[in-house]
Amino acid sequence: MKIIAIGRNYAEHAKELNNPVPTVPVIFMKPDTALLKDNKPFYHPEFSQDVHHEIELVLKVCKEGKHVSEKFAGNYFDEIGLGIDFTARDIQNKHKEKGLPWELAKSFDGSAPISSTFIPKADFEDLYNIEFKLDINGETRQFGNTKDLIFSFERIIAFVSQYITLKKGDLIFTGTPEGVSKVSVGDHLEGYLRGNKLLDFYVK
Helix, strand or coil, X not given: CCEEEEECCEHHHHHHCCCCCCCCCEEEEECHHHEECCCCXXXXXXXCCCEECCEEEEEEECCCECCCCHHHHHHHEEEEEEEECCEEHHHHHHHHHCCCCCHHHHCCCCCEEECCCCEEHHHCCCCCCCEEEEEECCEEEEEEEHHHECCCHXXXXXXXXXXXXXXXXXXXXXXXXXXXXXXXXXXXXXEEECCEEEEEEEEC
């Protein structure tokens, strides 16, 4: 199982960090040790003073695929859940300044909380009108809708599979909307997909 993540897939998020809006998908990966399941607490790492939350929809790959055409890419995922791409923004900014990879900022242990519940794709009337949000301490910090995606789910799968073979059980984080900000010890994070709470954990 691998975790593939898409950066800057909502234009307003790219703009809030003064990044260019991409013309092709921006890809990075997280190791399996980044996964945080069952709403266990996220332990704030000591090596960063500026860890940001990034709420995202997560696709679960249902079969192996390589060089998948966009036309058939929808057959390669069958469930959608919620995840958070925790990012050590201070480390990321230093690496970006030097043209270095983002892994230390994105791939640390526990940096990818995911929901225990994934919803069957067939339950969604319109994949490109799905609302999701993140509340912190009872206040909505991020609100997204898939109508604002730069690259569709099918485009992501087709693009990634040209380089990396997808396998059953792989997770694809599809990008975060605007509103990212720092988390602090004691924060209570609650993630909602179509009004259903799928994430509910604390920062320790």
